[in-house]
Every structure is written in C-alpha cells, then in structure tokens.
Amino acid sequence: MSAISTADIHTINNLLEQHKTLPGALLPILHSIQDQLGYVPPEVVPMIASTLNQSSAEIHGVISFYHHFLTHKPGQNKISICLAESCQALGSTGLEKDIKQRLNIDYHQTTKDGKYTLEPVYCLGNCACSPAIRIGEKIYGEMDINKFDELLEALVTYKVELT
Amino acid sequence: MNSTCASIANRVFVSLDTSALSKGSEAVAERIQQYLIKQPDMDVTLVRNGTRGMVWLEPLVEFETAQGRIAYGPVKPEDVADIFQQQPFSGLNNHRLCLGLTDNLPWMKKQQRLTFARVGLIDPLDIEDYIRHDGFTGLKNALSQSPQAIVLQVKESGLRGRGGAAFPTGIKWQTVLDTPSEQKYIVCNADEGDSGTFADRMLMEGDPLVLIEGMLIAGLAVGATQGYIYLRSEYPQAHKILNMAINRAEAAGYLGDNICGSGKRFALEVRLGAGAYICGEETSLLESLEGKRGVVRAKPPLPAIEGLFGQPTVVNNVISLASVPIILSRGGEFYRDFGIGRSRGTIPMQLAGNISRPGLLELAFGLSLDELLEDLGGGCKTNRPMRSVQVGGPLGAYLAPEHWSTPIDYEEFAKINAVLGHGGVVVFDDTVDMAVQARFAMEFCVVESCGKCTPCRIGAVRGVEVIDKLTDVHADQGQRQQSLSLLNELCDTMELASLCAMGGMTPIPVRSALKYYPADFGLAPLLVDPRSTHQENTSK
Ligand SMILES: Cc1cc2nc3c(=O)[nH]c(=O)nc-3n(C[C@H](O)[C@H](O)[C@H](O)COP(=O)(O)O)c2cc1C
Numbered sequence: 295m296s297a298i299s300t301a302d303i304h305t306i307n308n309l310l311e312q313h314k315t316l317p318g319a320l321l322p323i324l325h326s327i328q329d330q331l332g333y334v335p336p337e338v339v340p341m342i343a344s345t346l347n348q349s350s351a352e353i354h355g356v357i358s359f360y361h362h363f364l365t366h367k368p369g370q371n372k373i374s375i376c377l378a379e380s381c382q383a384l385g386s387t388g389l390e391k392d393i394k395q396r397l398n399i400d401y402h403q404t405t406k407d408g409k410y411t412l413e414p415v416y417c418l419g420n421c422a423c424s425p426a427i428r429i430g431e432k433i434y435g436e437m438d439i440n441k442f443d444e445l446l447e448a449l450v451t452y453k454v455e456l457t
Numbered sequence: 458m459n460s461t462c463a464s465i466a467n468r469v470f471v472s473l474d475t476s477a478l479s480k481g482s483e484a485v486a487e488r489i490q491q492y493l494i495k496q497p498d499m500d501v502t503l504v505r506n507g508t509r510g511m512v513w514l515e516p517l518v519e520f521e522t523a524q525g526r527i528a529y530g531p532v533k534p535e536d537v538a539d540i541f542q543q544q545p546f547s548g549l550n551n552h553r554l555c556l557g558l559t560d561n562l563p564w565m566k567k568q569q570r571l572t573f574a575r576v577g578l579i580d581p582l583d584i585e586d587y588i589r590h591d592g593f594t595g596l597k598n599a600l601s602q603s604p605q606a607i608v609l610q611v612k613e614s615g616l617r618g619r620g621g622a623a624f625p626t627g628i629k630w631q632t633v634l635d636t637p638s639e640q641k642y643i644v645c646n647a648d649e650g651d652s653g654t655f656a657d658r659m660l661m662e663g664d665p666l667v668l669i670e671g672m673l674i675a676g677l678a679v680g681a682t683q684g685y686i687y688l689r690s691e692y693p694q695a696h697k698i699l700n701m702a703i704n705r706a707e708a709a710g711y712l713g714d715n716i717c718g719s720g721k722r723f724a725l726e727v728r729l730g731a732g733a734y735i736c737g738e739e740t741s742l743l744e745s746l747e748g749k750r751g752v753v754r755a756k757p758p759l760p761a762i763e764g765l766f767g768q769p770t771v772v773n774n775v776i777s778l779a780s781v782p783i784i785l786s787r788g789g790e791f792y793r794d795f796g797i798g799r800s801r802g803t804i805p806m807q808l809a810g811n812i813s814r815p816g817l818l819e820l821a822f823g824l825s826l827d828e829l830l831e832d833l834g835g836g837c838k839t840n841r842p843m844r845s846v847q848v849g850g851p852l853g854a855y856l857a858p859e860h861w862s863t864p865i866d867y868e869e870f871a872k873i874n875a876v877l878g879h880g881g882v883v884v885f886d887d888t889v890d891m892a893v894q895a896r897f898a899m900e901f902c903v904v905e906s907c908g909k910c911t912p913c914r915i916g917a918v919r920g921v922e923v924i925d926k927l928t929d930v931h932a933d934q935g936q937r938q939q940s941l942s943l944l945n946e947l948c949d950t951m952e953l954a955s956l957c958a959m960g961g962m963t964p965i966p967v968r969s970a971l972k973y974y975p976a977d978f979g980l981a982p983l984l985v986d987p988r989s990t991h992q993e994n995t996s997k
C-alpha cells in the first residue's frame with residue numbers, strides 16, 4: 295500500500311527534474327521533497343536512486359545519516375526543543391519534560407490528533423535567548439511552559455501563519 | 458509636523474535578526490508601520506537592520522538624529538506611540554526606555570568592530586547602503602591586484618580561521634593558489650554547530666554582503682569561480698536573507714560572468730545542511746556538499762589540494778571570510794595591529810547561557826573573560842553565583858573562576874587545556890551539576906559521531922556508561938577509583954586515536970569538569986588522576 299498519492303509522485307518527479315543536474319544534487323533534492331511533503335517517504339527512494347544513477351541503499355544511507363530528514367509523515371507542526379548547553383544552563387531539561395508531558399509524546403512522535411511532532415535539536419543559534427525552541431520556520435526564545443501553552447493556543451485559535 | 462530635513466526621511470531601525478524576532482521585534486515593527494500610516498505628514502522610513510548584539514535590549518528601536526543614533530529598549534508594541542510623541546528624531550529625551558546614543562553604551566564602547574562594522578548599522582539587503590558604509594572597497598582593491606598580492610595581504614593580516622582550528626587563512630589560500638586546476642572552489646562553512654555561538658548567524662543576517670564580498674575576494678585570490686555557502690538548516694532567517702542578498706548582488710553585477718566589468722567570473726549558491734553537527738568538520742562538509750553521508754575523510758589530502766569534487770578548495774568559516782574585505786580595504790597591517798601574540802585582529806565573543814546581558818561583542822584579542830562576564834554581562838540571569846563557563850562550544854573546556862582572567866588568545870587558552878573555538882561563552886550558575894555536563898559531552902558525541910572510527914563511535918558510548926558508574930550513588934570509593942581510571946584511559950584513547958576532533962576533543966569538557974569539580978562526581982579532589990590535565994588539540 296502506497297502512502298503517497300499520484301499528485302505527490304507528480305510533484306516529486308518535477309522536483310527531481312528541477313534539481314538533478316546540480317552538482318551534489320542529493321541534499322537539495324531531499325530538502326525540496328521534505329519541504330513539499332513534510333517528510334521523505336520511503337517510496338521515493340527508488341525514484342531518486344534511478345534519477346541519480348545510484349543504488350537505493352546509497353540514497354537510504356544518506357537519508358538516515360541526517361537528523362533533519364524525516365521518514366514518517368510528521369504532524370502539522372514540527373516542534374524542536376534545543377537540548378544544547380546554553381539552553382541547559384537556563385532550564386531546558388525541565389522545559390523538555392514539561393513539553394513532553396503537555397503533548398503526551400516523546401521525541402520523534404506525533405500527537406494523536408496529528409497536530410504536533412516533537413524533535414530534539416542541538417542549538418538554534420538563539421543562545422542569547424535560551425531556552426529556545428523552533429516551531430515550523432520560527433524560532434522562539436526565553437521559553438517556559440506557560441509561554442509554550444500560549445503559543446499552542448495562538449496556533450489553534452488564530453492559525454498563526456508559520457511560514 | 459515638519460521634518461527638519463525635507464529631502465532625507467528620518468530613519469527608525471528595528472532588527473530582523475532571529476534573536477530580536479524571538480524577543481518580539483516583528484510586532485514592534487508592525488506597530489511602528491501602523492503608527493506611521495496614521496501620521497501621513499511624518500516623513501519616516503522604517504529600516505529593518507541586523508542586531509547591535511545587545512540581545513537583552515531587544516527589541517531595540519533606534520532613531521537617527523543629528524547627534525547620532527539614539528536607542529530605546531527593550532520596546533513593547535504598546536510603547537511605540539509614546540516614544541514617537543517624545544520627538545525622538547530631535548535628540549535625547551527622558552522617556553523611560555531611552556538609553557542614550559547607541560555608540561555611547563558601555564557594550565558598544567568596549568568593542569573594536571571591524572568584521573561587524575556594519576551589522577546593525579545598515580539595511581542588510583540594500584547594496585547602496587552597503588557601499589555608503591565602505592562596502593566593496595576591498596573588492597575594488599582586490600580587482601586591481603594580482604592573486605599573489607591578495608594572498609600576501611591576508612597572510613600579512615595574521616588572520617587565523619575563526620571556525621575553531623585557528624589555522625592561518627593566508628597559508629591555506631596560498632596552497633590553493635599554488636595548486637593548478639581548471640576548477641577551484643570557495644566553500645563557506647556556515648554550519649555553526651557549536652552551542653553558545655551565533656556570530657555567523659548574526660553576521661549573515663545583519664550584513665550578508667560582506668560575506669559575499671569576502672568570498673569574491675577569496676575567489677579572485679586563488680582563481681576559483683564557484684562558491685558555496687554550506688548553511689545549517691537550523692537557520693531559516695539567515696537562509697532567506699542570504700538568498701535575497703545573492704540575488705541583489707547578481708542583479709547589481711557583483712556576482713556572475715563579469716564582476717564589476719572586470720571580465721572575472723564568480724557564482725555563488727547557498728546549500729543547506731541537514732542537522733548533523735559533524736558536517737561542520739570541513740571534510741565531512743565536503744562529503745555532504747557532494748550529496749553523500751557526512752563521513753569524515755582522512756587527511757591528507759588536504760581540501761586545499763583535493764577538496765570539493767576532488768578539486769582544490771578553500772574551506773573557511775563565515776567570520777574568516779567576512780574579515781577579508783576590511784583587510785583588503787585597510788591593509789593587512791591595519792588588521793594585524795589589533796590583538797596580542799599570535800592572535801591578531803578581532804574575534805566576536807558571544808555571551809550565552811545563564812547571563813543577565815547576553816549577546817555578541819567583537820573584541821581585539823587580549824581581554825579576559827572576567828572583564829566580560831560581570832561588568833558587561835551583569836552576572837547570572839538567575840542572580841546566583843557563577844560557577845562555571847564553557848568556552849568554545851560542546852568540545853570546549855568548562856572553566857572554573859580561577860581561569861577567567863586568562864587573556865582571550867589562542868595560545869593562552871591552549872596553556873590551560875582549553876580552546877577559544879568559535880568564541881562562544883556559556884555561563885552556568887551554582888546549581889549546575891558538572892557530572893551531568895560531562896555525561897552530556899559524551900552523549901553528544903554518541904549522537905553526532907560520524908561513525909567512521911572506533912575510539913569515537915564506541916568510546917563515547919562507553920564514556921556515558923563509565924560516567925554513570927562513577928556517579929552511581931551506591932558505588933564505594935574503590936569502585937569509583939576504578940571507574941575513574943577507566944574514564945581516564947578512555948579519554949586518552951579518544952584523544953590519541955580518533956580521526957578527527959569530534960572524538961579527539963570530547964574529552965576536553967569531560968576532563969575539565971572532573972578536574973575543577975571533582976565533588977560533583979562524588980570524588981575527593983585528590984582522587985583525580987593527574988593525567989586529566991593532559992590534552993591535545995587534534996583539530997588539525
Ligand atoms: C566536529 C567539528 C565540528 C566543526 N564545526 C565547525 C563549524 O560549525 N563551523 C566552522 O566554521 N568550522 C567548524 N569546524 C572546523 C572546520 O573543520 C574547519 O577547520 C574550518 O571550517 C576551517 O575554516 P577556518 O580556517 O576559516 O576556521 C569543525 C570541526 C570539527 C572537528
């Protein structure tokens with residue numbers, strides 16, 4: 295059973311066509327697919343492989359090497375919590391526990407309603423505003439569980455655009 | 458209201474830097490726009506600039522006046538109307554958020570801003586503004602010189618790589634220049650993986666054109682026509698700004714087939730990383746750029762001889778490359794006159810973690826952390842005593858107060874078994890458990906090891922286990938002693954036998970934590986193995 299639609303396959307073929315002649319095309323290809331679909335579905339591995347004249351095993355090896363690439367469909371919003379030292383110094387370990395409890399999931403999991411996926415990250419470059427988290431393309435600082443609740447509230451109520 | 462100068466609009470500045478945005482600068486900018494729409498007779502332009510580096514004052518709002526820029530901060534949207542009613546363009550006033558002239562603030566006065574000279578001053582995406590502030594002067598000079606003359610300037614400046622390994626930039630360029638090839642590359646390492654660092658990001662968001670100019674000069678110096686910026690995927694705002702800057706530079710004839718009418722070519726592209734710390738290591742980065750797993754390559758061959766796609770390649774950090782334009786415009790000697798010993802020029806220091814006034818300061822080498830942590834940094838944010846600072850990212854040492862007077866200098870830091878790295882300083886208060894920090898260092902190595910060599914891949918896993926045993930509350934002193942020697946042996950092996958500095962330097966934070974904070978591991982000071990002072994910088 296395939297999880298991706300014919301429309302997705304069309305999209306992927308376009309992306310492959312667009313990027314395949316770039317030197318070192320694989321990462322740009324993977325990024326473009328994940329940007330479109332939210333993840334890199336296993337079904338696309340052979341498509342990429344044949345486009346780049348590589349084996350599926352090679353492509354899979356690259357995908358699995360990088361933390362950024364997801365192989366399962368994530369929730370509508372990807373939330374990353376910074377676990378690195380500067381954020382530790384201002385309580386990210388507690389924040390991490392609180393957020394996991396609030397969402398009732400662990401890292402690499404998605405909430406039952408399909409809204410949120412939780413990922414760890416090591417530094418968002420926002421160490422001057424630790425602890426930091428990222429939701430979609432936005433980075434937030436000086437986070438605590440109350441602010442986190444407000445953020446989620448805003449996401450739900452106003453459908454804040456997370457471009 | 459009549460503006461005093463009819464032709465030039467008054468300018469007000471609000472930052473678009475990631476940290477400023479995360480403190481709410483977007484909402485302040487929006488409120489200013491709304492306010493201005495309702496005041497059609499006010500001739501005011503809102504400029505979105507980089508940050509001045511005083512992150513604790515963000516959202517900072519600056520007004521251009523006859524005396525200079527006057528700063529207000531931290532500003533909330535509801536303060537906007539109030540500030541505008543105080544005639545902010547006519548000079549100082551006693552609004553409660555008015556901080557005075559930006560340039561007179563102690564944080565600014567302490568600095569020597571060479572590389573960051575324009576960051577926070579200009580509109581990062583306005584080429585005219587860039588040129589008005591001496592932009593492209595270095596490039597103009599480089600275009601009239603021979604490649605060898607450019608390389609000599611960089612050698613003369615004494616610039617050493619700001620990515621961490623502190624290798625002389627001019628010598629690296631000389632190797633690439635001397636290696637004949639049809640195709641050479643300039644690769645900018647913008648992976649900035651070290652926790653506690655954000656200098657590359659602030660530079661790219663606040664003055665992307667200076668990085669582009671630096672890469673152009675590097676291309677002219679070594680004969681490279683293609684450049685790549687390898688940017689970490691954790692930096693979406695920098696990504697957006699870099700791409701816009703590249704487009705504008707192309708449109709203005711600074712990139713492409715005929716740079717400033719010289720007939721010289723240089724093309725530039727941003728490539729995104731994918732969340733792997735090891736891809737900041739230059740050979741792993743090159744593998745990644747080639748579309749492979751970021752597994753570290755054995756050296757030799759050096760990337761300068763066989764780098765990207767097997768061709769001679771300059772790999773330099775963002776700050777190294779962005780320091781080149783001022784060297785070419787003011788001369789190598791000008792740059793070399795800053796600093797001490799063999800650490801010439803300036804380094805952006807980044808204060809992070811548990812500190813009241815976090816941010817970025819560009820300083821000539823030679824000051825000490827002491828001078829930054831209390832006076833400028835304002836002590837711990839939690840108002841508790843400072844207990845430790847980690848300098849130089851996750852592979853850097855944890856330093857106890859006795860070392861905070863060490864001059865900021867590569868060699869002085871090496872003497873105390875520490876590294877300056879990329880200039881990140883992460884502060885911890887007295888609630889920190891240094892055994893937990895040491896364990897984290899090993900754990901981080903487990904997560905981020907590229908897996909190529911055993912001492913790192915397996916050593917780090919064993920390291921976590923041994924630290925757990927060592928700190929097990931049920932262990933007696935005999936068992937502790939045993940775990941401790943095991944940990945020391947493990948650290949020796951990682952230092953001596955790892956292929957790169959990931960495995961080779963992970964023992965640095967571990968050993969410094971053990972040495973200065975033995976009680977956190979349940980150890981009496983005497984039990985610590987004297988070899989824990991042994992350390993070798995394996996990064997080159
Ligand atoms: C594990 C590891 C991670 C590194 N991460 C970075 C990084 O994020 N940014 C960087 O500029 N250099 C990093 N380096 C250093 C690079 O290998 C290389 O020395 C540097 O890019 C050379 O540029 P420079 O001479 O201008 O500093 C790292 C090194 C190691 C061993």
Ligand code: SF4
Nearest residue numbers: 907909910913957960
């Ligand atoms: S030390 Fe670690 S990161 Fe470096 S090559 Fe060996 S396994 Fe890879």
Ligand code: FES
Nearest residue numbers: 376381418420421
């Ligand atoms: S350490 Fe968390 S943002 Fe840098």
